[in-house]
Amino acid sequence: MPPESRRAAREASQAASARPTDDARPDRSRRRRIIGITVGVVLLVLVAAAAWLGFRALMVKGELESAQKIVSSITGDAESTTPMAEKIVELGGHAATAAAAANDPVWRAVEWVPMAGENLRAVRLASESLDVLANGVAIPALAAMSEESAEPPLARLLPTLQAQSTRVQELAVEVGEVAESTALIGQVRSGIEQVAPVLDAAAPMLETLPVLLGADGPRNYLLVFQNNAESLPLGGSAASQTLVSADRGAISIAAQASSADFQEGVPVDVAVDQSAIDLYGTYLVDHVNTATSRPDFPTAAQILRAFWQRDIAPDQIDGVISIDPIALGRVLLATGPITIGDVELNSQNAVDILLSDVYTWWDPYASKSQAKASDAFFASVAEQVFAKLAGGDFDLKDMAWAVNESIDKGDIMLWSDNAQIAALVDGQRITGALPSDNSDETVVGVYFRDTSKSKIDYYMNSAIDVTQTCAADESTITAATTLHLDISQEAADDLPRYVASGWWGSEQFRTEVYVYGPPGTTLATVSVDGRDLQQLGSGSDDLGRPVAAFETYLRPGESATVTATFAGTGEFGPASVRSTPMVNPTKVSIDSACG
Numbered sequence: 261m262p263p264e265s266r267r268a269a270r271e272a273s274q275a276a277s278a279r280p281t282d283d284a285r286p287d288r289s290r291r292r293r294i295i296g297i298t299v300g301v302v303l304l305v306l307v308a309a310a311a312w313l314g315f316r317a318l319m320v321k322g323e324l325e326s327a328q329k330i331v332s333s334i335t336g337d338a339e340s341t342t343p344m345a346e347k348i349v350e351l352g353g354h355a356a357t358a359a360a361a362a363n364d365p366v367w368r369a370v371e372w373v374p375m376a377g378e379n380l381r382a383v384r385l386a387s388e389s390l391d392v393l394a395n396g397v398a399i400p401a402l403a404a405m406s407e408e409s410a411e412p413p414l415a416r417l418l419p420t421l422q423a424q425s426t427r428v429q430e431l432a433v434e435v436g437e438v439a440e441s442t443a444l445i446g447q448v449r450s451g452i453e454q455v456a457p458v459l460d461a462a463a464p465m466l467e468t469l470p471v472l473l474g475a476d477g478p479r480n481y482l483l484v485f486q487n488n489a490e491s492l493p494l495g496g497s498a499a500s501q502t503l504v505s506a507d508r509g510a511i512s513i514a515a516q517a518s519s520a521d522f523q524e525g526v527p528v529d530v531a532v533d534q535s536a537i538d539l540y541g542t543y544l545v546d547h548v549n550t551a552t553s554r555p556d557f558p559t560a561a562q563i564l565r566a567f568w569q570r571d572i573a574p575d576q577i578d579g580v581i582s583i584d585p586i587a588l589g590r591v592l593l594a595t596g597p598i599t600i601g602d603v604e605l606n607s608q609n610a611v612d613i614l615l616s617d618v619y620t621w622w623d624p625y626a627s628k629s630q631a632k633a634s635d636a637f638f639a640s641v642a643e644q645v646f647a648k649l650a651g652g653d654f655d656l657k658d659m660a661w662a663v664n665e666s667i668d669k670g671d672i673m674l675w676s677d678n679a680q681i682a683a684l685v686d687g688q689r690i691t692g693a694l695p696s697d698n699s700d701e702t703v704v705g706v707y708f709r710d711t712s713k714s715k716i717d718y719y720m721n722s723a724i725d726v727t728q729t730c731a732a733d734e735s736t737i738t739a740a741t742t743l744h745l746d747i748s749q750e751a752a753d754d755l756p757r758y759v760a761s762g763w764w765g766s767e768q769f770r771t772e773v774y775v776y777g778p779p780g781t782t783l784a785t786v787s788v789d790g791r792d793l794q795q796l797g798s799g800s801d802d803l804g805r806p807v808a809a810f811e812t813y814l815r816p817g818e819s820a821t822v823t824a825t826f827a828g829t830g831e832f833g834p835a836s837v838r839s840t841p842m843v844n845p846t847k848v849s850i851d852s853a854c855g
Contacts, residue, residue: 323355323357326354328451330354344655344656344657345402345406348398348399348402349399351390354390355387355393355395358387358391359384359390362380362384362387362388363384368384371384374443378438378443378444379443379444379445379448381438382438382441382452383448385452386435386451386455388431389431389455389458390455392424392427392431393462396420396423397420397421397424397462400420401417401421404420405652405656406652412509412652413509413651414509414650415508416509417509417652418470418509421466421470422470422475424466425467425470428463428466429463429466429467432456432459432460432462435456436456436459436460439453464684464685467684468680468681471680471681472681473508473511474506474507474508475508478506478507479506479579480503480505480506480514480575480577480578481504481506481578481579481580482502482561482564482565482577483501483503483504483642484500484501484582484583485501485502485582485583485584486498487499487584487615487715488584488585488615488717488718489843490715490717491708491720491771491840492550492552492553492709492710492840493553493555493708494552494553494554494555494556494557494560494582494670494707494840495582495584495671495840495841496717497549497550498548498550498551498560498582499519499548500635500638501516501517501564501568502515502516502639503516503568503572510650511646511650512650513642513643514575515572515573515575516639516642517571517572518638518639519548519549520631521571521572522571522572523570523571524546524547524548525547528563528566528567529570530566532544532545532554532559533559535800535803536554536556538800539554539774540553540554540709545563548564551564551567552582553709554802555692555694555705555707555776555803555838555840556692556693556694556803557673557693558675560692561582561673562580565577565580578676578677579674579676579677579681580675582672582673582674582692583672585610586666586669588610588641588645589610589611590661590662590665590666591649591659591663591666592606592607593607593658593661593662594654594655594656594658594662595645595653595655595659596653598644600637600641600644614638615715615718615843616715616718618634618637619759621637622634622637623756623757625758667688667689668689670692670841671841672690673690673692674690674692675691694776694803694805694838695779696779698778698779698831698832698833699831699833701833701834701835701836702737702778702834702835702836702852703835703837704726704775704777704837704838705775705776705805705837705839706724706739706741706773706774706776706838706839706840706846707773707776707839708720708743708772708773708839710769711770711771711811712762712769712770712771713761713762714759714769715758716745716759716760716761717771717843720744720745720746720842721744721844722741722744722839722842722847723847723848724742724837724847724848724849725741725742725848725851726738726740726837726850726851727850727852728832728834728850728852728853728854729854733829734828734829735830735854736784736825736826736827737777737778737781737826738824738825739775739824739825740821740822740823741773741821741822741823742819742820743771743814743820744814745814745818746817746844749766749816751816752766752816767815768814769813769814770811770813770814771812772809772811773809773811773822774807774808774809774810775807775808775810775822775824776802776803776807777805777806777808777824777826778826778832779804780830781806781826782826783799783806783808784825784826784827785824785825786799786808786822786823787822787823788810788821788822790814790820790821790822791813791815791818792812793811793812793822794811795809795810795811796809796810796811797809806826808824833854835850835852837850
């Protein structure tokens with residue numbers, strides 16, 4: 261066969277083999293059908309998943325909205341007649357349903373989808389958080405506190421706190437992370453922003469309380485009662501003290517002491533900055549009553565601990581807690597009234613009785629028996645309130661408010677050299693320490709110190725007006741402080757001896773004012789306005805801040821104003837004020853455009 265013919269035959273054979281046979285055509289059709297069916301099934305699954313997810317989302321939304329109404333009722337409806345326990349159980353039901361729905365496998369899978377997934381994750385975390393707080397913490401806590409048992413209520417509460425602590429901390433971190441997402445839509449962001457601060461507060465509490473309650477071994481705490489009628493920068497005279505022991509949730513009073521039980525004029529062995537001694541004198545370390553003169557509770561706590569260990573007993577003291585009658589009045593709202601003899605002490609009259617009436621009933625200057633009777637009354641108050649707290653005889657909601665409000669106002673403070681506790685409260689208001697920078701807020705401290713040997717601050721009114729300006733080259737902050745002794749001369753002449761000045765009777769009273777400027781500033785100017793007042797020194801530094809100190813003499817009915825301006829460069833957050841907790845709350849006004 262010629263070459264041309266052979267080549268033509270090969271090409272014809274190849275062409276024939278390339279054409280599909282009748283048997284091959286059905287395979288292609290079959291593949292197309294399979295692909296079509298697969299795509300159809302996938303689309304059907306996606307539609308079904310979307311429908312299922314939508315159904316779940318509506319369920320979660322409804323449950324969370326119902327839960328939110330109950331939370332609002334718990335926190336804001338003071339006139340509601342529904343018992344707290346019933347509300348929390350109802351809340352737990354809605355929270356559990358929402359959490360179960362949001363933990364659906366389809367829901368969790370879609371959380372990986374950009375944008376939409378972040379919102380689904382936020383809703384799930386909010387649901388889980390409510391579920392854990394209600395069903396994991398609150399309901400078991402209520403059951404433990406109300407259970408009739410020989411075991412102390414707080415001891416029964418410990419296992420619940422310890423069991424949920426880790427999960428609450430994990431949720432706090434996860435909620436904090438998702439709250440930073442820019443993908444959250446308005447309603448979801450609003451919800452997560454409501455849950456985040458609750459977790460931020462609950463997480464350290466669940467971790468700290470077991471340690472404080474002696475879950476890992478006995479603890480001793482020195483409970484110090486400050487008397488705001490004799491003002492000192494941190495509150496008032498630290499005249500009454502109680503040693504409290506905690507062991508696996510069982511708490512008891514170990515010992516009590518009054519100022520008469522401590523040595524006067526002999527300094528305790530505590531390292532204190534010379535700047536503090538320069539400002540407040542040796543009274544800071546050689547008189548237990550005035551140990552709270554420096555506006556830094558860690559300093560005061562270590563001095564008070566040293567006084568107790570030197571003059572009362574060498575007890576192990578793991579922490580110092582300060583509380584005043586203002587906080588006690590709030591606590592009595594949660595515990596209900598107590599009765600000492602024929603006197604009922606309640607949330608409405610506690611401040612008046614403890615800071616005024618007692619001095620008309622007994623005169624500690626008259627005799628030792630009068631002084632002992634006065635001390636015994638205060639000791640009885642401490643014992644009865646303590647018994648209610650140790651026995652769980654209080655309303656949880658009202659107690660939470662009382663403690664949080666008192667911490668925020670400076671009426672409750674805590675110091676501990678336990679590393680775990682110290683780390684948990686570091687930077688918090690409860691430490692009674694001024695911030696070391698101005699990043700979050702520019703804090704000005706204004707503090708009062710009665711040096712007239714009196715209890716006159718039951719009648720003292722105070723106001724602080726702060727003005728802040730911020731500029732690139734220099735920023736200023738000015739604090740104008742006014743004191744007004746709101747009592748007539750006639751009424752002052754009738755004051756009990758223990759209330760009137762130990763130096764001048766009812767003629768006049770002396771109060772020192774200490775203004776602590778922001779870190780990174782210097783004292784620029786000072787001015788005074790009143791009959792008899794002056795600046796003490798030319799300005800000094802303490803606690804890393806510039807300080808302007810003033811001395812005022814007030815006759816009954818008089819007022820005095822002292823003003824200090826501080827200037828500096830750098831970044832300053834919005835102004836805020838911390839001040840001595842006064843019997844009559846200090847009126848504070850702030851004019852600031854910074855931050």
